[in-house]
Amino acid sequence: MYNFEFAKPKTVEEAASAMAAEGAQALGGGQTLLPTMKQRLASPEVLVSMTGIESMVGVAVRGDTLTIGGATTHAQVAADAADLYPGLAALAANIGDPAVRNRGTIGGSLANNDPAACYPAGALGSGATITTNTRDIAADDYFQGMFETALDEDEIITSVSFPIPEKANYQKFDQPASRFALVGVFVAKTADGVRVAVTGASNEGVYRWTEAETALSASFSEGALESMSGNLDDMIADLHGSASYRAHLVGVLTRRAVAACG
Amino acid sequence: MAADGGMGHATKRREDVRFLTGRGKYTDDYTPAKTTYCAFARSTVANGKINSIDTKDAAGMPGVVTVFTGEDFAEVGGNPAGWLINSRDGEPMKEPKRPVLAHGKVRHVGDAYAAVIAETLEQAMDAVEAIDADIDELDAVVNMVDALANSTTLVHDEIGTNQCFDWGWIEDNRAATDEAIKNAPHVTTLELVNNRLVPNAMEPRCSIGEYDPGTGDYKLTTTSQNPHLTRLLISAFVMGIPENKLTVHAPDVGGGFGSKIYHYGEEALVLAAAKKLNRPVKWTSTRTEAFLSDAHGRDHVTKIELACERDGTFIAFRTETMANVGAYLSNFSTATPTFLHGTLMAGNYTVPNVYVNVKAVFTNTAPVDAYRGAGRPEATFSLERVIDKAARELGMDPIALRRKNFIKPDQYPYASAAGLEYDSGNYDALMDGLEAAADLAGFEARRAESAKNGKLRGLGINSYIEACGIAPSNLVGVLGSRVGLYDAATVRVNATGNISVMVGAHSHGQGHETAFPQVVADMLGVDPMSIEIVHGDTSKIPFGMGTYGSRSLAVCGSAVFRATEKIIKKATLIAAHMMEDKPENVDFEDGDFSVKGTNKKVSFGDVALKAYIPHDFPLEDIEPGLEETAFYDPANFTYPSGAYACEVEVDPDTGKVDICSMIAMDDFGNVVNPMIVTGQVQGGLAQGIGQALLEHGIYDENGQLLSGSLMDYAMPRADDLPNFVVDHSHATRCTHNPIGVKGCGEAGAIGSPPTVVNAVVDALQRGGHDVEHIDMPVSPARVWEAMNG
Numbered sequence A: 001m002y003n004f005e006f007a008k009p010k011t012v013e014e015a016a017s018a019m020a021a022e023g024a025q026a027l028g029g030g031q032t033l034l035p036t037m038k039q040r041l042a043s044p045e046v047l048v049s050m051t052g053i054e055s056m057v058g059v060a061v062r063g064d065t066l067t068i069g070g071a072t073t074h075a076q077v078a079a080d081a082a083d084l085y086p087g088l089a090a091l092a093a094n095i096g097d098p099a100v101r102n103r104g105t106i107g108g109s110l111a112n113n114d115p116a117a118c119y120p121a122g123a124l125g126s127g128a129t130i131t132t133n134t135r136d137i138a139a140d141d142y143f144q145g146m147f148e149t150a151l152d153e154d155e156i157i158t159s160v161s162f163p164i165p166e167k168a169n170y171q172k173f174d175q176p177a178s179r180f181a182l183v184g185v186f187v188a189k190t191a192d193g194v195r196v197a198v199t200g201a202s203n204e205g206v207y208r209w210t211e212a213e214t215a216l217s218a219s220f221s222e223g224a225l226e227s228m229s230g231n232l233d234d235m236i237a238d239l240h241g242s243a244s245y246r247a248h249l250v251g252v253l254t255r256r257a258v259a260a261c262g
Numbered sequence B: 001m002a003a004d005g006g007m008g009h010a011t012k013r014r015e016d017v018r019f020l021t022g023r024g025k026y027t028d029d030y031t032p033a034k035t036t037y038c039a040f041a042r043s044t045v046a047n048g049k050i051n052s053i054d055t056k057d058a059a060g061m062p063g064v065v066t067v068f069t070g071e072d073f074a075e076v077g078g079n080p081a082g083w084l085i086n087s088r089d090g091e092p093m094k095e096p097k098r099p100v101l102a103h104g105k106v107r108h109v110g111d112a113y114a115a116v117i118a119e120t121l122e123q124a125m126d127a128v129e130a131i132d133a134d135i136d137e138l139d140a141v142v143n144m145v146d147a148l149a150n151s152t153t154l155v156h157d158e159i160g161t162n163q164c165f166d167w168g169w170i171e172d173n174r175a176a177t178d179e180a181i182k183n184a185p186h187v188t189t190l191e192l193v194n195n196r197l198v199p200n201a202m203e204p205r206c207s208i209g210e211y212d213p214g215t216g217d218y219k220l221t222t223t224s225q226n227p228h229l230t231r232l233l234i235s236a237f238v239m240g241i242p243e244n245k246l247t248v249h250a251p252d253v254g255g256g257f258g259s260k261i262y263h264y265g266e267e268a269l270v271l272a273a274a275k276k277l278n279r280p281v282k283w284t285s286t287r288t289e290a291f292l293s294d295a296h297g298r299d300h301v302t303k304i305e306l307a308c309e310r311d312g313t314f315i316a317f318r319t320e321t322m323a324n325v326g327a328y329l330s331n332f333s334t335a336t337p338t339f340l341h342g343t344l345m346a347g348n349y350t351v352p353n354v355y356v357n358v359k360a361v362f363t364n365t366a367p368v369d370a371y372r373g374a375g376r377p378e379a380t381f382s383l384e385r386v387i388d389k390a391a392r393e394l395g396m397d398p399i400a401l402r403r404k405n406f407i408k409p410d411q412y413p414y415a416s417a418a419g420l421e422y423d424s425g426n427y428d429a430l431m432d433g434l435e436a437a438a439d440l441a442g443f444e445a446r447r448a449e450s451a452k453n454g455k456l457r458g459l460g461i462n463s464y465i466e467a468c469g470i471a472p473s474n475l476v477g478v479l480g481s482r483v484g485l486y487d488a489a490t491v492r493v494n495a496t497g498n499i500s501v502m503v504g505a506h507s508h509g510q511g512h513e514t515a516f517p518q519v520v521a522d523m524l525g526v527d528p529m530s531i532e533i534v535h536g537d538t539s540k541i542p543f544g545m546g547t548y549g550s551r552s553l554a555v556c557g558s559a560v561f562r563a564t565e566k567i568i569k570k571a572t573l574i575a576a577h578m579m580e581d582k583p584e585n586v587d588f589e590d591g592d593f594s595v596k597g598t599n600k601k602v603s604f605g606d607v608a609l610k611a612y613i614p615h616d617f618p619l620e621d622i623e624p625g626l627e628e629t630a631f632y633d634p635a636n637f638t639y640p641s642g643a644y645a646c647e648v649e650v651d652p653d654t655g656k657v658d659i660c661s662m663i664a665m666d667d668f669g670n671v672v673n674p675m676i677v678t679g680q681v682q683g684g685l686a687q688g689i690g691q692a693l694l695e696h697g698i699y700d701e702n703g704q705l706l707s708g709s710l711m712d713y714a715m716p717r718a719d720d721l722p723n724f725v726v727d728h729s730h731a732t733r734c735t736h737n738p739i740g741v742k743g744c745g746e747a748g749a750i751g752s753p754p755t756v757v758n759a760v761v762d763a764l765q766r767g768g769h770d771v772e773h774i775d776m777p778v779s780p781a782r783v784w785e786a787m788n789g
């Protein structure tokens, strides 16, 4: 690890000005960033910690919308959203291990946009809105490919708002080593239709499986998907699974998610 | 009578007090005054020609004390292979030099070519980045078939081939085996891969070199399973430091599994640097360095044939194996695929013909060497997979087929067709125990229940034999070993009656500090807690060969036994003197010496005290003191054996395998501490299941390690494993060592992989899928591909 300065602001405004410094980078739970720094693959000059900003921590409901502060840990979401949005809380409860969940944050996960991460599927599948210190970004516009997002260099995710669906479920098939998603599918049924978001599978990062959405919007049942499987184009192929295996899992997990929605 | 806590007691491990309370002291916990820190520059290419290494900038960086390159060690000796293997044509194996630092060429990703010593680790790492290495990347040889076919892309240009040796065992049996197979009514053939494993001990390697210019003494504190072997290699081969000027200390070691048997270049480097700087030098491996530079395990590609009669009687096993040795010969790398593998290829069976051919192949990958089981897992996997396939082809029950060919209890000693003499065993008894424990009658009902949940259930059976207690020096000498494989112990009874036992074996998870005292306590009738084991420091212990190959109790424990016998003999002399009678009239029982037919009695404690206060000793007949040393060289290997069963559920939608049960029936001979033995088996099973389902050291065609971190290399976790049933009650005593023990450290890792794969193939077969074999790791993706391929 290279040396760096450390800032722990108390407000979003202070954080924004700290982020303006040369080489500044936001620090959430550090679960991704710190290992990268230890390997000397990242060398921020200033780490601006988000977790001391009170307004960025917590889970709240207003009407049909669940809002999660950008620096809220996975463990807190798992606990506090359990009754409010069980599908999302269950997703958070199954990220990594207890140490990861007690440190890692939703803002860090969405900013990082790992192609195998869980929250991107939850946010895209829910049609969430990512709120930053400067603007609101619809999930459909936010995710722009592996590790790519609509965020500007020093933009801070302050909160994420999820319209609470009628039903939702996330099915994750573990990559055996990392236990990130080899493939993960988030299905949400709302009054306006069904959204299906797939993580882990595509070279383009998290994406909406529109064929399945159409089929499920017509009939929300496993049968509606029959033997459908994901589109082979752009599927990831690596030592943990071929493209056709992943495409197959997309179908299996989507059916399981629908079944689990009940 | 056994002392309380003596032989056979499930005494809790006393070393766990310090391990479980964070008071273990590992190499990295030692930081002598004025320590400097070492970081290595390692190759990022698998094969490369070093044009130049410019260290000027690095040397001028803050805190940098000195920089080494391969040039500095050009005159120093190479790290040798411990066994000389001769090829079928009589030619000795190819043995290219393994330098301390790469010189001229780098040969695998992670091959160290320079080292920086600095005041802090961060400074050393900064300076490593400033080294300007001009290295031309060359084509790499990774795949063994390509490596053998290729005569232009070579790992070592000077030997002109990528083949280290082409070994036949037993060469004189080749023609008969070929003939038997040609004429056999049935031949089952299987091609399989024994996957490369990365050991991943919890504690990465670490070495500290120290030098005292006042005395000229060196000290190496290091993560080693065998400090004396490391000292011998450094002294006799690599650096020429006289052994009496070099202390090697291996303090608490956080797991070895084989990977810490070997001497590595980093150890020589910190010693050389300490001498040059007159300051201690410490290097601690990162996890990444461990992945890239620790000796890996397994990595065999095998074709095996089993010839049999139509009734299932075995006629012959013939094996052709390519064994990857990586870029350099690690110390045991040539013994593992040969004498620890080929000699076991008769298994538990009365098969008359066995022939094994092994080609060892250099590739641009990390060195491969012995890893928990070392050769025997490879042998067992090949045998027990092909037997399972043969059972299916012959329409026989896999248990019945094995039983039909088992060596029977009245056939011992049994000379196997692969050249070993098994001294004892009872494979039918193990199988009886297994059948009872596994509730085979209930399997169909369990399978129906699984089917209801959409799962395919399968049952896997396996029996294994291994050779432990490594090893009889006279035999291994004939086979090419360059060292003896005895062990040694000194029992020192102190004046106040407590006892220090200095042993050559090294405990890094095996529980020696608890088990060895149980043996001594039992013999002397004293409290085991009054006995302390001293190990790991060459300045304190006699010359022993360390811990690997499930040898500690069988070989070093036997030395402890012999030394304790000598203690009893001498103490009897002293007791006789004290009681004014003849030694032959003195009995020793329950810690007391008494004169037959009298009520004269002295306790062991009284005798110990007397030994050190010899005011009235007849010095012609009795020396003062009570301390004895024994070296024990075994007469034969020991032959643990077992029968294992496993049930799995396969999810046909995803290919995921869940292990529902795993039962291990092992014959370890006598058992000193059943709790420790159970723990050893459980750990071995976890490792074997890791190999079967999860672990894979996999290189791409350019020699980059794709599974080079724990994010991609899957270690087994608790929730991957079922509750194990472990039973070692069906025991037959080892006939040739004094404790009657066989060794239990590796069994679980040997017996479980074929059991799991047999179960998965059985599940798929019963589920209507014509799948004959899936290579390990049997990952969800591979199972799915096999079902849909």
Ligand SMILES: Cc1cc2nc3c(=O)[nH]c(=O)nc-3n(C[C@H](O)[C@H](O)[C@H](O)COP(=O)(O)OP(=O)(O)OC[C@H]3O[C@@H](n4cnc5c(N)ncnc54)[C@H](O)[C@@H]3O)c2cc1C
Residues within 6 Å of the ligand: A025, A026, A027, A028, A029, A030, A031, A032, A033, A034, A050, A070, A071, A094, A095, A096, A097, A100, A103, A104, A105, A106, A107, A108, A109, A111, A112, A114, A116, A117, A118, A119, A155, A156, A157, A158, A178, A179, A180, A181
């Ligand atoms: C062992 C392990 C297992 C894991 N398993 C899973 C899993 O199963 N599923 C899964 O989804 N994830 C998993 N993760 C990742 C985990 O969820 C991380 O918490 C997450 O990826 C990053 O969150 P963080 O708060 O730790 O972010 P950090 O590591 O602190 O930062 C990550 C990136 O986000 C940026 N950032 C952080 N906060 C903000 C913010 N508020 N605004 C803008 N940018 C920000 C940082 O600058 C950095 O670029 C695992 C991680 C580990 C170590």
